[in-house]
Amino acid sequence: MNAQTPHMKADIPPQMIGAQNAPFGKVERMISRRYLGAKKKDGGVGLIAALSFICIMLAVAAMIIIMSIMNGFRGEMIRLTIGSEGHMYVASSSPQPTPDSVAQLERRVATVEGIEKVFEMTQANTMVQTSSGVTGVQVIGITPASMKDFALISDNLVLGSLDGFGEGRGQDNQVAMGSGVARQLNVTAGDTVVVYSPRVRASPMGSTPIRKTFTVGAIYEIGLLQADTLYMYMGLEQAQLLFNDGKTDGTLQIRLDNPDEIDAMVQKVANAAGEPLFIETWRDRNQSTATALRTEQIVMRMIFMIVVIIATFPVLSAMIMLVKNKSRDIAVLRTIGATQAGILRIFLMSGAAIGVLGTLAGLIFGILFCLNIEPIQKAIEFVSGAPLFPADVYGLSGIIPVKIVWTEVLGVAFWGFLITTLATYLPARNASKIDPVDALRYE
Template sequence: MSFETLIALRYVRAKRQESFISFISLVSVIGIALGVAALIIVLSVMNGFQKEIRTKMLGVASHLEASGVNGQLADWGLVQKALAGDPRVVATAPFVNAQGLLSSAGSVRGALIRGIDPAQEPGVVDVGEHMVVGKLTDLKPGGFGIVMGVEMARALGVGVGDKVNLITPEGQFTPAGMLPRLKTFTVAGLFKVGMFEYDSGFAMIDLSDAQRLFRLGGNVSGVRVKLTELMQAPQVKHDLYARVPDNVVLTDWTDMNASYFRAVQIEKRMMTIILTLIVAVAAFNLVSTLVMVVTDKRADIAILRTLGASPGSIMRIFMLQGALSGVIGTVSGVAGGVLIALNLDRIVPVIEAVLGTKLLSSDVYMIDHLPSDVQFADVSTIAIIALLLAFFATLYPSWRAARMQPAEALRYE
């Protein structure tokens, strides 16, 4: 171990006569640790939020959809077979999408109505795994059953076995004028995917019932597709165009939710910049700390110079001292931030119990808990940035110490 390292370690451990310097040094280390920990926790929460929302969205939506240019797909059986021929496609299922009003006992709710094939639908989405009461196979052709979210059922005041009226926007001409089409359905099941938007505004009926109700004949709105790798959806979509007719439009999950995921990405980038500035402020507190240390150690520097230490050695001593403070702060921040981020599911309920309030409301934030996803790439990037900032903060004080002349330093000793 070089003498520069030994002296730097001694300066870090030493109890100086000027306690204020020690206090400023401690504050700098704590500031770096808190900034690093905060950055890790915030990015982990944002990663978790994005992952959780994506998972819940794809629990109801699909990786990819093939639909007709006019909103209807006639030869959907051939399209489904063509899509299933790609080895990256896991499953396919036809669907009908439409808007409607559900009413019961004076309560009315707007809803997205989806006609599904109960046998094929579980292959493309996992709504069936979130059923609270009943199951998708309870939807029978001609039975006019309906499965809806628990929040919608609560708003309508209905449960399994109760009747609801479905009013479609496509009216019918009668001698009395245009009248809306209305059909009574029986609630066959309830689901809860954990995303308020779907739990309160989404319902499913049998595919043949939807075709009859919305006057589609044998047509469907399109075919939904599940892929082996959801992140490959844009590339798979591009390749599948060669398999389907020209009148088929392919849309992947990134197209359907582009604005949301773009907003999350921008927010994550801005939060990274803001919290990095906090780390930078803490790191550059090392400048004032090291300047005061250099002033405090003028005599030591002069003695080392007279003993033969070069200006470069003096500079390395104080650079190592500042770098050690940066390393201690960064390591402490990384350890604390990762530990908290990994245990947020235990920490948040305690905070909620102490405050007597719920931090996340599902009707505002789309989910009702605080997710966390610690990613190694984020943690390593944050640690490297903090260490670099701490290193750059040592350059000026170290250079100033190296330029100090022994005679000038000892003049007033």
């Protein structure tokens, strides 16, 4: 045994001889670092440690990139799916709400923090006719001021303008419709359309449907099938006259700063209203979409958690090899005073260092990738010669949407560190239980 001591002396710091090492102190850190970076001739695992670092870095970076892109796509899908609708609909439980009571309710609800916009509206399904044909539409009544503030519509006009929306007498009163509706009716800005009401009036010839002629003031194209092929916007006053005999139904459309906070906002709105309400959310109206998005989030996070677990296998292999190659050194350390806990800490720090550094590098790489997604996408498209996400197919602006959720980034960092630490613990524990007598018996 004494003959082997000089050979292993390089792996034993002089400070250890005759001294008790402090937990996670300088000596333990020095030995841990030396073992982790040991060369092949010294029985080290430097190459495997480097490969383990790269695996963890890429797994963590991929998890952040994919989750951020998924969050971006999810936000874009929600924006397009419910962008032409509201995030929440509120209606007074009063059987006959007055314009004044609705206005007061609107002012109270507008004070809730997290609400971007709230306005009175009405909607009805009906038929629209021109000389070219008839088609079914959903007429949405909205005030001219709210319509002009409706960025999803006002920023996507293809013909006409909203300057005269809801204004004009008789058939000159202007409406706005989707491009799909305009194509079905074969109309353009400036043409007239006849809108039918579900109500009827008595006449000598029997009951006849009520109808009114309007002028198409604007045509928009959002890129969402339902909004472009079904919706037509009309001034609130005209819509109430045509569909509800001039009465208000007291419905408010609410748009939130963050649609994902809809559950918390429901109670806040109910508290601010100060009266019983009928509340309907975008999730209620789009249950299949909301369920699909939520399921996708859960499944993808589980998949990438498994990917991070798989990425720790090289760390586990490296630590098993390190313990096997350093069994004689462990025995010598034990004979000169190192405790089982000290050996455990030395090898635990070696493996955890790979995990911590790999996780930090993956975080930095993933965040930088997300922050520079546009030039990266353009570089890939330049090399491939084709767009990654054609706007006409995906309904996007052409740039991959990315949304970094910092709580998720912290969760990824914690998960990467936790898994690598757990993968290191078992080999480190085995190292601490090596019997120095058995390890040096045949030396």
